[in-house]
Amino acid sequence: MVEQEAELDTLFHALSHPTRRAMLRQLADGEHSVGELAEPYAMSLAGASKHIQVLERAGLVERRVRGRVHMCRLDARPIRGGVEWMRFYERFWTERLDRLEEILRQEDES
Secondary structure, three states: OHHHHHHHHHHHHHHOOHHHHHHHHHHOOOOEEHHHHHOOOOOOHHHHHHHHHHHHHOOOEEEEEEOOEEEEEEOOOOHHHHHHHHHHHHHHHHHHHHHHHHHHHHHHHO
16 A cells, blocks of 8 residues: 555646656657657756656556667556546545535526
């Protein structure tokens, strides 16, 4: 349980920054170099690499080195844990809203 919580913490931390989310979006289209991932932003290769390291720690990115070029690809499997965690709250709110709807319907009928 503690390990699962740590994995969720790492996942949500990785997803908490808009640049990292945008990088993941780019990687959904296929493999990219660190330079290609950094290009849309006003950041150095070192800055982009730090963002990619956060994504790697979360298991969302795999990096390969081809000569001097670092290539990255998406591994979306860790996102499943976050989706499962959020589904609990989706069910929670759906049940609450269904209950509220029933109460309001009963009030309208009386």
